[in-house]
Amino acid sequence: MRVLLIYPLFPQSFWSFEKTLALVGRKALLPPLGLITVAAILPKEWEYKLVDHNIREITEADWDWAELVIISGMIVQKEDLLAQIKAAKKRDKPVAVGGPYATTSPQEVQAADYLVLDEGEITLPMLVEAIERGEKSGTFRATEKPSVTETPVPRYDLLELSAYDNMSIQFSRGCPFQCEFCDIIVLYGRKPRTKTPAQLLAELDYIYNLGWRGGVFMVDDNFIGNKRNVKLLLKELKVWMQEKDYPFSFDTEASIDLAKDEELMELMVDCSFKKVFLGIETPDEDSLALTQKFQNTRDPLSESVDKITKAGLQVMAGFIIGFDGEKPGAGDRIVRFVEQTAIPMAMFSMLQALPNTALWHRLEKEGRLLARGANINQTTLMNFVPTRPIEDIAQEYIDSFWKLYEPKSYLDRALRYFMKLGTPKHSGKRKITPQVISALFTIFWRQGVIGSTRWTFWRNLITLLLHNHRVVPFYLIVCAYLEHFGEYRQIVYQNINTQLAAYQKASRVESLAS
Ligand code: SF4
The missing domain is CATH 3.80.30.20 (tm_1862 like domain)
Incomplete structure (x- = not known):
């Protein structure tokens, strides 16, 4: 069985850090741990390919290759999760969905063939048995919580490691x-x-x-x-x-x-x-x-x-x-x-x-x-x-x-x-790559030269160098996050204001009608 595992797109959020990640040449903050755990629980003799949609597009070659599509995600990913179910069904591929969103809102993912809900240690073997029996659909639920002491090592080898921060x-x-x-x-x-x-x-x-x-x-x-x-x-x-x-x-x-x-x-x-x-x-x-x-x-x-x-x-x-x-x-x-x-x-x-x-x-x-x-x-x-x-x-x-x-x-x-902050005991091995050096230059340029923050940026950096120099790398990471938050606060401002205006308009129409 050839299984295509799809991780849906996240919307821009507090945690998406697009601009910060771009500085260090990474495409996403974290990998899809749930899906690589799913791949480890499913039969070893099956073949797996993972596409994290936050990293790259799903190609026709990926769809052609797949005999079964498995999609999993959280509620914030629902828009793309539902779109990927549709895309798979359009190509006549059997689709299984699971994960937190499908588990708490199974009525919203009914377009999938198999609903693998709750925790996969119990319900994935039920999916395998149903497929082996030739069943074309099914909903698999667990009434108990599994012990996680038997959970296998996730298939980290399926990840494009360099894409993640x-x-x-x-x-x-x-x-x-x-x-x-x-x-x-x-x-x-x-x-x-x-x-x-x-x-x-x-x-x-x-x-x-x-x-x-x-x-x-x-x-x-x-x-x-x-x-x-x-x-x-x-x-x-x-x-x-x-x-x-x-x-x-x-x-x-x-x-x-x-x-x-x-x-x-x-x-x-x-x-x-x-x-x-x-x-x-x-x-x-x-x-x-x-x-x-x-x-x-x-x-x-x-x-x-x-x-x-x-x-x-x-x-x-x-x-x-x-x-x-x-x-x-x-x-x-x-x-x-x-x-x-x-x-x-x-x-x-x-x-x-x-x-x-x-x-x-x-x-x-x-x-x-x-x-x-x-x-x-x-x-x-x-x-x-x-x-x-x-x-x-x-x-x-x-x-x-x-x-x-x-x-x-x-x-x-x-x-x-x-x-x-208490002085850290260990620095942690983050490689000083050319990309990290270039990111530092960008931050120094944007926040320390051309930005309105320039005096604050240098004063803070010098103060920390003099008084608590071991935390300077952490301070620079927080400066890198500012590249994201500067943009994200605009998104919050615009999106909420737009929805608020629509809400107020709808309320006015409702009160005129009543
Ligand atoms: S129940 Fe636990 S995990 Fe949930 S919000 Fe409270 S402290 Fe956090």
Whole structure:
């Protein structure tokens, strides 16, 4: 069987970093870990070809070659995912879909022949059996969550490694918390399941032997969901990293209770973890309680951010506006919090109800869901009726995003942040290629010579060189991100304003008609 694996396009987003990636000659931030895991679970004697549509087009030769097409993606990729199902069906190819989007919205992917839902360790063997029985369609679901200790090493060999800025690896699935808006606990459950340390080290060995050096993103939605097991992993990883002379640096996502565990933070720094994404969401305690993010209400958030920073881990954080009962000025309160903690990379979006989450079900009962099946991403209006006027929320969102990524205040925030960041123990092996040198020249030219940021750029660079020179490479990476954020804040401004105008026009027409 010849299987064509297709990874759909992402829209431009906070994380897409097109301009920054172009500086270093990369085409995408992360590879499709789900699809290469699928290829590892399916029969070894089948043949596989992977096309990441974020990297290249799908050619007629690819379609001709395929006997089965497998497509997987997240809800933000739905537009291209649906388009690729159509493209495959137009060519009479059997199509199987799976992954988070298909699992939470199976009614939207009915055009595919096979729906391989939930986790592939259980449902992919069902697909294989159905194909072997000659069945032309089917829906395969799992009632249980599989152990991930048997999950094979993903087929990293199918990737065009040089197209990606980071490699992806997964240690655990699931999260013990219960945030109302979160689809991770719907998809993967609240009991974190971890791989064994030996299993994860085998995956690292594999990408090391393929020649990968540099950044590795631990894709776990909450890396510290099972602290006991993560410490066991880190103790072995520390030895592995020493033996290999620190070929990788790691980034990941974690819950804020990381700040309470000094041993864990120290182990992470020892293993060359650099950045940690925290879902802070909002400094408004009422909203945190309402959305059941109780773990963020136990200790002052800014103190937790400072503890993690001083330990030597760079904090990136997510913020959300639009919770029920939110008081006006939420956007400003978020901006003040970000400025106070000086977090350079603050992801900010309006609340969306993701299918099948607790929030989705509550809003459905209350009759407040809008536009089912519409695209949901960081530049779309909220998909439900909020408790305060949507115009106010959207305007605060646009204004706050604009302020956060005003180039000079962004660079100043980065300076304040890197002045307090604990000194990194290991630098991580990123190759100094001609492309990296050319990227540095471009940043120096754009931000240090012709940009309005020139005085800020040089003053910050010199200050860091004098006071905390080991963090200068990180500061320059944050400067490179500014190339993206400068463009992305325009996209947020335009897209939200356009949708807001359409919404207001539709509301006027509705009120005239009634
Ligand atoms: S902590 Fe993060 S992953 Fe866990 S339930 Fe909350 S939002 Fe989801």
